[in-house]
Amino acid sequence: MYFDGASHKEGADAGVVFVTSEEEVLPYSFTLIKKCSNNVAEYEALILGLEIAVDAIQLPLKAYGDSQLVVNQLLGLYEVKKSELLPYHNYAKRLMDGYEM
Numbered sequence: 001m002y003f004d005g006a007s008h009k010e011g012a013d014a015g016v017v018f019v020t021s022e023e024e025v026l027p028y029s030f031t032l033i034k035k036c037s038n039n040v041a042e043y044e045a046l047i048l049g050l051e052i053a054v055d056a057i058q059l060p061l062k063a064y065g066d067s068q069l070v071v072n073q074l075l076g077l078y079e080v081k082k083s084e085l086l087p088y089h090n091y092a093k094r095l096m097d098g099y100e101m
Helices: 039-056 066-073 086-096
Strands: 001-007 011-019 025-032
Touching: 001 039, 011 039, 011 086, 025 039, 039 066, 039 086
Parallel strands: none
Antiparallel strands: 001 011, 011 025
């Protein structure tokens, strides 16, 4: 699963792409309702993808993202310093139980 989020002056967007073992590509895109930071948008994209995976896939999953901050926070290499990110981080960690990142 590849995830990406982006914030802009009109709001924020999130995208998720699943690539199956049969190389089928399943893209999803979302417009986030509230304005938020790029880091929140990245977490939102990951969370949306993980929620889809938990509900539908039930198979081994690897997640890839381009946000060094989000990925390293989830790997435990970076501390979550901004309180606004902590709820997203904690929820993503719960969803990730059993998955690789």
